[in-house]
Amino acid sequence: MTTFLGLQVKQDSTGILIHQAKYVEDIIARFGFKDAKEANTPMAERPLLSVDADDKSVDQTYYRSMIGSLMYLTASRPYIIFAVCQCARYQANPKPSHLDAVKRIFRYLKDSNYGGCEIDRKSTSAGCQFLGDRLISWQCRKQQTVSTSTAEAEYVAASACCSQVIWMQHQLLDYGINFLDTPIFCDNEAAIQIRLLRAKTDSFG
Structure with missing residues (x-):
């Protein structure tokens, strides 16, 4: 379907x-x-x-x-x-x-599209966060920087989502709830590969 x-x-x-x-x-x-x-x-x-x-x-x-x-x-x-x-x-x-x-x-x-505004060429980031199966927050805003590729725009969006997740994790820790192992989903393969490459680079110092 x-x-x-x-x-x-x-x-x-x-x-x-x-x-x-x-x-x-x-x-x-x-x-x-x-x-x-x-x-x-x-x-x-x-x-x-x-x-x-x-x-x-x-x-x-x-x-x-x-x-x-x-x-x-x-x-x-x-x-x-x-x-x-x-x-x-x-x-x-x-x-x-x-x-x-x-x-x-x-x-x-x-x-509000995902390819960039024709006026200033800034892409729009969108993301949502779930606690279990409950949608508890979402964002859709224009990025602060101009991306030079779709992969870069998607990577910036994933980074914004990561920031929101980290904030939520710290808020939950204040109530004694540990959700530090939180998956983040991204639908752009190039952005995922960039993140994996950076993770490997960081591990090698």
């Missing part, structure tokens, strides 16, 4: 990866955001969304369709849940300010 209800599935000996990269491309094209300007965040800090009763209403069907598409995407992109749910509150009577907020989420999805 490679696809299921809009989800892309990749299976190999290490496990199963589920993502919605193709779905993101489809909804960006469907709602006409292929040539839109990218946004660095899914929602602006100001102004806050409100009922905006004095402004005119926008097409309710179009607005709800956009919200529905984004809600389905949160299955694999939990970092947009807050912004989507804020906009979903106004489906009964959406106003231009609400529509602009939804459009910003789409423009953010256009920028």
Whole structure:
């Protein structure tokens, strides 16, 4: 199985990866955001969304369709849940300010890719951490440096994940829980080989 209800599935000996990269491309094209300007965040800090009763209403069907598409995407992109749910509150009577907020989420999805931003060429790191079978934290942010290859970008992302895991390990140690032997999964073979090579180099001094 490679696809299921809009989800892309990749299976190999290490496990199963589920993502919605193709779905993101489809909804960006469907709602006409292929040539839109990218946004660095899914929602602006100001102004806050409100009922905006004095402004005119926008097409309710179009607005709800956009919200529905984004809600389905949160299955694999939990970092947009807050912004989507804020906009979903106004489906009964959406106003231009609400529509602009939804459009910003789409423009953010256009920028939040794993190949790098066309503006500053910085890649976007994403990772998640589990305690047992429970998802307890996740990250998706633009890297601070410009990578010169996909392998380097993936290695930077794995390093960020490692930092988060180390922080979690120390927090758990404060409660007397030892999880120092924590596996970290990376889906890029080149990044894995770089890490193995560095480990061998360190062992030889």
